[in-house]
Amino acid sequence: MPALITSTESVAILFLELGGVILALGLLGAFALRVGISPIPFYLVAGLAFGHGGVLPLATSEDFIAVGAELGVILLLLTLGLEYNADELVTSLKSNARGGLVDLILNAAPGAIAALLLGWGPVAAVAMAGVTYATSSGITAKVLSDLGWIGNRETPVVLSLLVFEDLTMALYLPILTALLAGAGLLTGSLTVAIALGTVTVVLVIALRFGNLIEKFVASPNSEVLLLKVIGLALLVAGIAQQLQVSAAVGAFLVGIALSGELAHEARALLMPIRDLFAAVFFVFFGLQTDPAKIWPVAGLALALALVSMITKLFTGVYAARRAGIGRAGRVRAGIALIPRGEFNIVIAGLAVAAGAHPDLGPLAAAYVLILAAFGPLAARAIQPLVTAIANRA
Amino acid sequence: MEIEQTALPGIGLKHEFTTHSGRRIGVVSHRTGRRDLIIYDKSDPDRACENVQLNDDEADALVELLGAPRIVQRLNDLHREVEGLMSVQLPISPGSPYDGRSLGDARIRTRTGASVVAVVRSGQVNASPTPDFQFLAGDVVVVVGDEDNTAAVADILTDG
Structure with a gap:
């Protein structure tokens, strides 16, 4: 925790730094909007610039940014959970299990294999598997909406794959947390068992007694609602962290337990706060990464990005074909799945915090930089091409 | 279709x-x-x-243009086709337990067998309302069913 700030001078420096950082993020975000890509890569680059070895290293505000980053992760997962209700999760699990499994196997493999080939060991392999596996549901949703693909018939396939991935995250994050804690085989598997047990129990509670939780949280006053939801999410996140289940999963499960109109309202209230702290989180990850370390792994990141673009493309094509979608639609489904973003960084962040291989952070940063930027651009570029394919067929 | x-x-x-x-x-x-x-x-x-x-207004306008005359026509057809089938218009009064709650909450079809085909709100017809449709006091609910189950719906809407 940061030392209590007493002198007015340090407060001034703190505000100057935070103001400068956040304002810079705002300007970068505006630029990203104009170019039509996700702001996440820009936030990461900003973090690199402000960090140790960067262009403008920060003096006092790093402690605040560290705590803000933790809040960012909680809020990211909470709002993600709010997007889905338990019924949707179960339905999508039932109807798309096969596509989801293909997604998992194909896209976890590149990261895991790369980590093993580099000799980073099995735990890093599990972390890297997560880094290459998860599609950024945030960026993908934005791509779908920006390009007018929401009504397309392959879109439900894409969305249900995303739901499947998010649910997998609820199981994966506790496992990763336990593995990163560095326990031996026996205690390790015990921790994993406890973690999975907890997740299951909470999920069942969310499915069965979601309405009780809703009744507790509901309030006609938006201020009360906001405080209750954030309070509950942080509390459950804290408990989850205590049980080594990963705080993020706790928040995710709180989000799932809330549904309907309430979830809607809560999400709308949380969005601005989430945007602020999520941006802080990406900056923090950049801060921790030494820019000088990125160049040596850039080639590797590019290769990994290329391979996992192809595996995602194949995943989309496979799942869409199973749903009876035509050729052009299959390609669109694959393209929509390419962007990686917030969760890949969340996963890498966990691994870095636990002291994983020093190259893992820079590799993940470079990897996400490439795919968060390139994914939406690819979708935009491919649109006319795909239409041409369809017209010829 | x-x-x-x-x-x-x-x-x-x-x-x-x-x-x-x-x-x-x-x-x-x-x-x-x-x-x-x-x-x-x-x-x-x-x-x-x-x-x-x-947006809401535009969607309502489109529904109005396409839907309202069709619904009336369909209701009339139904009356003519099936003896014993009736449509009733049930108001949501201010004290109703469903004021501010959704159509899905009332589970009308499951509980009674009758169907809600439309809800009229301030002169506008919401045709085929989805389960997340929110009732408000003053709405008029158009229900199709037989004598018994439309009466049951009336009970549900007033007493829960």
Whole structure:
């Protein structure tokens, strides 16, 4: 925790730094909007610039940014959970299990294999598997909406794959947390068992007694609602962290337990706060990464990005074909799945915090930089091409 | 005609069907209340080539233009076709347990067998309301069923 700030001078420096950082993020975000890509890569680059070895290293505000980053992760997962209700999760699990499994196997493999080939060991392999596996549901949703693909018939396939991935995250994050804690085989598997047990129990509670939780949280006053939801999410996140289940999963499960109109309202209230702290989180990850370390792994990141673009493309094509979608639609489904973003960084962040291989952070940063930027651009570029394919067929 | 309903997790619901003339059209109902009217491409039937965003008022207006006369006509047809089938108009009074709650909460079809075919609010007809439709005091609910189950619906709407 940061030392209590007493002198007015340090407060001034703190505000100057935070103001400068956040304002810079705002300007970068505006630029990203104009170019039509996700702001996440820009936030990461900003973090690199402000960090140790960067262009403008920060003096006092790093402690605040560290705590803000933790809040960012909680809020990211909470709002993600709010997007889905338990019924949707179960339905999508039932109807798309096969596509989801293909997604998992194909896209976890590149990261895991790369980590093993580099000799980073099995735990890093599990972390890297997560880094290459998860599609950024945030960026993908934005791509779908920006390009007018929401009504397309392959879109439900894409969305249900995303739901499947998010649910997998609820199981994966506790496992990763336990593995990163560095326990031996026996205690390790015990921790994993406890973690999975907890997740299951909470999920069942969310499915069965979601309405009780809703009744507790509901309030006609938006201020009360906001405080209750954030309070509950942080509390459950804290408990989850205590049980080594990963705080993020706790928040995710709180989000799932809330549904309907309430979830809607809560999400709308949380969005601005989430945007602020999520941006802080990406900056923090950049801060921790030494820019000088990125160049040596850039080639590797590019290769990994290329391979996992192809595996995602194949995943989309496979799942869409199973749903009876035509050729052009299959390609669109694959393209929509390419962007990686917030969760890949969340996963890498966990691994870095636990002291994983020093190259893992820079590799993940470079990897996400490439795919968060390139994914939406690819979708935009491919649109006319795909239409041409369809017209010829 | 078959209307296909697809859930769009995190976004809302999509309804689509193919018209008699072979065009595929649909509506995406966002949870935020936004509605997209979509028309599919002839050469790539998976792609929405036209995507018209409608706000609440515009969607209501379109429903009014397309729907209201049709509903009345269909109700009249139903009356003529089936003896014993009736439609009743039931108001949601200010003290009703469903004032501010959704159609899905009332589980009318499951509990009574009767169907809610429309809700009239301040002169506007909401045809085929979805389960997340929110009742408000002053609404008039149009229910189709037989004598017993429409009476049961009236009880539900006043007493819960």
